[in-house]
Amino acid sequence: MTATAAVDAVLPPITAGRVHRWGGARLIVARAHELRRAPQLSPAERRVLGALPAWRQAEWTAGRLLAKRLVGEAVSGPADGVEVLPRDDGSPRVLVGGSPVPALHVSISHTPGYVAAALAPQPVGVDLCEFASAGAVRRVADHFLSPEELSLIGGERPDALAGAWALKEAAVKADRSGVFGAAPRGIPILGLRPPVLGGRRRAAVWRADDAALALVLAEPGG
Structure with missing residues (x-):
């Protein structure tokens, strides 16, 4: 492959x-x-x-x-x-x-x-994360990903790490909160292929050349 x-x-x-x-x-x-x-x-x-x-x-x-x-x-x-x-x-x-x-x-x-x-x-929230940023994402992964999410995603794949960051960032944008602090931990990633988030949210992730692009739609009050 x-x-x-x-x-x-x-x-x-x-x-x-x-x-x-x-x-x-x-x-x-x-x-x-x-x-x-x-x-x-x-x-x-x-x-x-x-x-x-x-x-x-x-x-x-x-x-x-x-x-x-x-x-x-x-x-x-x-x-x-x-x-x-x-x-x-x-x-x-x-x-x-x-x-x-x-x-x-x-x-x-x-x-x-x-x-x-x-x-x-x-x-709605949209976010981009270039694969070249995977190293930086990996260094802060423990702050926004649970051990279960890290196991699900696989911590060594740049595309998966970038996709996870973009998903979390897009989700907190839809919620009008921030990616740093407790908010990202409250939005669990339940699946990456296809992307599934906790709560009343729908999500998609694509590859734009060498970047991950995530889109999250949140139901009001969800």
Whole structure:
């Protein structure tokens, strides 16, 4: 079995640059270096961007570009009328024509090489984790994975470790909590092939070239 085939056995591939649909959600992942067009930003978005450190601005802008594309398709309107602004807890929210759209939930993720966004009618989380980060994930695995989860995942496979991290991160994003602290331990991984999480959550994980991409949909109150 080739290395690519071995990874595919755990994480099925997903095509970059195209909008995918899964479980009622819209999802897109792109290679960061291929996103050359800047989105139209509102004055409020420009204020948020200007407050970020320089190294964060490019990835923040790329995430908004993808999120605005998804919202524009969902509401059948121009992406220029869409705003994606942070809540007090830092999670993104959607506004169209200056008005919040509580029926649309958005999540954004980025790594040095990739950017992803997801949109759904229910709480949603998306996360990317490059396989090259597996060593760092392994060093903190005891803090977010139980012994049972580590045994289930297999602690030596970079793709599985990246997939587990992305799953946990996507899940806490859907819950609007954080990956550090007690929250990740409260969302057990019950399966990786296919991905199954505890609670009223649905999950999927794909391979975007050399990164794991996870999507989690959470039922409100679940």
